[in-house]
Amino acid sequence: MELEARVPLVPPFPTTEFHDRVERMRRAMRIHELDAVLLTSEANVEYLSGFWTLFAWNSLSRPWYFVLPLDEEPIGVIPEFGESNWRNTSWVERLVVWPSPRPEDEGISLLVDIFRGLRRRFGRIGAELGPETRLGMPVADFLRLSAEIRPLQMVDATAAFRQVRQIKSPAEVERVATICRIADEAFAALPSYFVAGESERALAQKFQADLILRGAEKTPYVAMSSGLNGYLSGSTWPGDRVIAQGDVVIIDTGSRLGGYFCDFNRNFAVGRVSDEVRRAQAALVAAASAGIAAARPGTTMSELFHIQLAALESRGMSCGPVGRFGHGLGKLMTEWPSIKSDDCSVLLAGMIITIEPSVLLSSGRPMLHEEDIVITSDGCRVLTRRAEPELLVLSA
């Protein structure tokens, strides 16, 4: 087989972009009364420091830290052998390293010294402790750090991270738009290599390889499921099931480029599918259209949920199993907020979200549909190539 790769152009973020992020973060830190924030996750470390590393986030052997004080120079605190990589990718010059692995003191004494030496205004250090965050260090180390810096307090800074990260710059929007375009092209090419009688896994492997050859830097999420009257689930690994005549097939991908994700699916019909599946697809696309039409600064998540639900119900469909009809998107495949019945978060210009209605068919099986949009000053821009109300066709 001959392999050819296209390398999409991804202009690097200028240093001013990071300065702007830091300034907005510090504004949030003042509101939330934080003397510094401690970042440990890929999304937050990349977002503020620009440190671009593959190894750090694929190995739990060593933690990697970034500290942003309120009014002192930011500091990378990383394992020694990552120094050249840091110097080559981050705008941040102040760097402290230790020889790692060293489980008995994996950077903790360095963090203690830094936090003790901080100018104190509030006596609080923010960390990734709240909803939709995971701490990128062993919790035992976090508890030790918290104890050793008393009376300084480690507190949750999720609200501050969320407030800053959810508003995307034009350069961030461009990256999401580019990976959406790559996935659009990959969905369009899929029928060209589908082979009758192949398994979900075989088809998914080709789709994933195609995404990468078109320029995705990684494709951690390629979900696939197939079935006669709706698929088993919209979010599972492709299985050994042979895709058969009359099936509806969902393919969903969270692929990444330059640190930014797309997240959307397409539904395919293998030959002729049931009337209910076709009606469901049309209802899902109509619900997405209703959501997209309502998406503008000021709209609440609750409104976006009920608008989509009404569009589905007016077509005789019942609400799907996902628990929400879309979510934030950017440095992660799923970010705050959730398009939920009881969520009063408000859309703001610069937010990127997915619109993702889902239904349950009479078989008890789900179907879903997803598009990615960015909120503009007076509405939204759709970043994906909109799906049609008719299913895409795979012919044997």
Next chain:
Amino acid sequence: MELEARVPLVPPFPTTEFHDRVERMRRAMRIHELDAVLLTSEANVEYLSGFWTLFAWNSLSRPWYFVLPLDEEPIGVIPEFGESNWRNTSWVERLVVWPSPRPEDEGISLLVDIFRGLRRRFGRIGAELGPETRLGMPVADFLRLSAEIRPLQMVDATAAFRQVRQIKSPAEVERVATICRIADEAFAALPSYFVAGESERALAQKFQADLILRGAEKTPYVAMSSGLNGYLSGSTWPGDRVIAQGDVVIIDTGSRLGGYFCDFNRNFAVGRVSDEVRRAQAALVAAASAGIAAARPGTTMSELFHIQLAALESRGMSCGPVGRFGHGLGKLMTEWPSIKSDDCSVLLAGMIITIEPSVLLSSGRPMLHEEDIVITSDGCRVLTRRAEPELLVLSA
């Protein structure tokens, strides 16, 4: 471009395999005095419950829990919409669900009820808190859970997880061996599609796509770096640098199949490289051979480190920057233990480790080399196709 996918046969683990793991885990729990363990990470949840989910580990919106009591039935505690996926993949029948996302109570009250209802012997619940672990739930939720179950105590169970997971069953070894074979074939095929004048990124995209088409289920780690006298780093994202005549190129992959990783690299010469680079490759392969020859039950990490270091130094090379000469491998690309100068952990039959010597060249740049092995009753079996002392050649 025509895409063809090979789907490798991965026999499912029989339920007896999970029963055996649970029995070994409970034995460790008795030693570490734990009434139950709470699992939140992909590696541990998959390992003990068999739950096979793509979405859960690609989204931070919802946590997914598995509770193994010492002498009661194990329990999945997961978001409602994951139930069909759980029933289809896990041997565990007891399942508790909640409608998620629900940030104000993301499964925590369910866990509190479960822990409060446990038969108590030790008053301690083990969790993933220690070295080389990350907690798969928001830390604020963990702290709330810890407070609400008092006087029951949440304690670190890393030693127990490590003790059980580091000994691989024959079926686990077979999965690692299969993904090693796939990566071996991909490394061997690489020269066939290398194009003179292309960038690291273009070559890496083709390599990654090829891995997937050969059957890897994901390739989260494809590191590449190139340069005249050693590469910039052995563990970075491929860059825009054009690979040039006289370069040495490292390609390293942690790819996964059936939930199990390979982790090894190959070094390529573009045409003729410097004498020092060639001597380094020969020294690295000799050091790996020395490590492999010494790897058997009873050998300590410290011994394995010094044997490799001596082999490098006897060839005039100096120690590389990675901080260790290999590590555990299995459900993760890097697991305990580390082959470190001061680590007295002992090899046991069934452990899978990488042997990974590295050097610093006179340019100040590194070179490294890695193989994957499993410890047998009287030595070890090499799971990778051993690299030659001469570099593989990419010709323009």
